[in-house]
Amino acid sequence: MDDFDPAVRRRKPDSKDTPPEVSETESEEIISPTVKGRVAPKKSKIDNEDTYSPLVDILRVITFLFLASSGLSYLISGGETFFWGMNHPPNYLRVDWWKSQLRGPLYLTPAELSAYDGTDPSKPIYLAINGTIYDVSANRRTYGPGGSYHWFAGCDASRAYVTGCFAEDRTADMRGVEEMYLPIDDPKIDKHFTKEEFEKMRAEELADALQKVHDGLDHWVKFFANSKKYNFVGYVKRPKGWPGTEPRRKLCDVAGQGRKTRSLPGKQQE
Structure with missing residues (x-):
């Protein structure tokens, strides 16, 4: 007992000397205090x-x-x-166009076709050539009222495609159109041919004229048939016996202006 040194006796810790226990949140605030002028810590992903x-x-x-x-x-x-x-939206945005694709070809009389000439903005614009109807609504500026080709709308004006007489020849009757390619008979010149020569020559002239009419019309038939802009609609219904049921048309003046007389035998036509 004498050897025990009271100086080295262990002091009982005072409650004032022991740091108080702090929570985790308070610990973070102590470690990273918010100082004026310092950016506050970013919120966590959970926040x-x-x-x-x-x-x-x-x-x-x-x-x-x-x-x-x-x-x-x-x-x-x-x-x-x-x-x-x-x-005038494109075809694929028009309900009537989709309906036409599903219902099949239409068969319209000339009178019924005339209702689709563009004067009624609620209806599409149709034209026909050589009996086949096409929807040309995609080009209303040309085929609609006031357009340069409005003559062709609402009808089959096949004759006008060849003759160039838009107002006069709004018909599909092609009878007599070949005359525009035939020479004018002139007795003063024709007397230089024998009867056999004259008959043979006239037959050749007629065949050549008919071929030119066919080629002229066929150009436009193919144009519409192959067009990606104009769509097939159907066909024109004609009365039985047509075109014999209508009077024969005279060749229009514009188409007849290019006709000339025959050349003399052995001479080229001027």
Whole structure:
């Protein structure tokens, strides 16, 4: 007992000397105190998820779709509108065009066909050539009222395609059109041919004229048949016995202007 040194006796820790226990949150605040002028710590991912709202993303998607739709409308309409308000939309945006593709060919009388001449904006524009009907609504500026080829709308004006007489020849009756390619008979010149020569020559002239009429009309028949812009609709219904049921037309003045007399034997026609 004498050897025990009270100086080295262990002091009982005083409650004032022991740091108080702190929570984890308080510890973080002590380690990283918020100092004036210092940026506050970023929120954790959990905090961000709790405060996330999909409204911003929804607005971004709506804005993108609106701009894309406006741009597409502008391109398809050829600069007419940004909002799909086209006066004459392309075929694939028209309900009536899709209906026509599903129902098959139409058969219209000339009177029924005339209702599709473009004067009624609610109806498509039809024209016919050589008995076949096409929808030319994609080019209303040309075939609609006031257009340069409005004469062809609402009818089969096959004759006019060859003669060039748009107003006079709005008909499919091709009888006599070959006369525009036949020479004019002139007794002063024709007397230089023998009867056999004259008959043979006239037969050749007629065959050549008929071929020219066929080629002239066939050019336009193929034009519409192969067009990606104009669509097949159907056929024109004619009365039995047509065109014999109608009076024969005279050759129009414009078509007859190119006719000349025959050349003398052994001479070229001037």
